[in-house]
Amino acid sequence: MYTHVPAEEIESRSMxxxxxxxxxxxxxxxxxWVVARRMIHATxxxxxLTHIRFHPQAVLAGKTALLAGADIVTDTHMALVGIPRRRLDPLGCTARCLMNEARxxxxxxxxxxTRAWAAVDEVMAHGGADIFVIGNAPTALVRLLDWIGQGARPPQLIIGMPVGFVNAVESKELLMAQDAVPYIxxxxRKGGSSLAASVVNALAKLALEQRG
Incomplete structure (x- = not known):
């Protein structure tokens, strides 16, 4: 039976x-667990729970970047719109996606x-970013790891969750095989833009709670 739940209680009840x-x-x-729970909430x-992997420094790295006003780059506009301004503005963070840029x-x-590959090239050729949020394109993750391997300024955190059947598994295995950059x-095969965005939202909430 359907039960009416006040809007302000839905999230807390879900958690x-x-x-x-x-x-x-x-x-x-x-x-x-706060991050993993938010991921379950999103999906x-x-x-x-049997597939989530955290680098040991991932949560700390994410909070530190956000508290310093991180520049966040996403591989899709879906991920971008999944990170509301109310999460980022209080921290002085910015978020952007270059996928639809003419260049x-x-x-x-x-x-x-792919445009995802080219978008990473554009970002990294112009100074990089603090947090990369990749929920869709394995090529974006592979290209980012290429740049890092070649000595480019690394991000502080990679949220790498490309979804699918072609190179999604392999790209994430490459991510987990490196230890230069913390990752979540x-x-x-699982992943997706909404899932990747949910990680940013969880980290932003933790950062705001830490700042007080």
């Missing part, structure tokens, strides 16, 4: 349900690469 369905001892503790997929389309066509990822 309480997740907590109840994943009793202690949980696979993640403290702030990692209603408890199976994610990116021109570069992609000229070089015979989802092993296997």
């Amino acid at each position: 309480a349900i997740i907590d109840a369905e994943v009793p202690e001892p949980r696979p993640f503790a403290a702030e990692e 209603a997929d408890f199976d994610l 990116v389309a021109k570069r992609a066509k000229a070089e015979g690469v 990822t989802v092993a296997g």
